[in-house]
Amino acid sequence: MATLYVENVPKELYQALRKRARERRKSMAAEVISLLERNVPTAERLRLRRQAYKQLAALRQESGRARRYSEFRLQTAEEMVREDRDR
Numbered sequence: 001m002a003t004l005y006v007e008n009v010p011k012e013l014y015q016a017l018r019k020r021a022r023e024r025r026k027s028m029a030a031e032v033i034s035l036l037e038r039n040v041p042t043a044e045r046l047r048l049r050r051q052a053y054k055q056l057a058a059l060r061q062e063s064g065r066a067r068r069y070s071e072f073r074l075q076t077a078e079e080m081v082r083e084d085r086d087r
Helices: 011-023 028-039 042-069 077-087
Strands: none
Touching: 011 028
């Protein structure tokens, strides 16, 4: 595993990080790693995001076609209640 040294960390940032680590019962190093993992995407994570965006775009196109051609329509709550009463 690689080692990372950071110099000249502003005092306020350091104190905030220290407080955050204590609240989560972690070491400062563990908290920094946790923050980096959440906020710095790896190449694999970026690949997965691109794949998800493509899938979302395909779904948007499909739903756009369905709306244009009125292939489906969701009932309102009022319509569902009336349908149940009519049974």
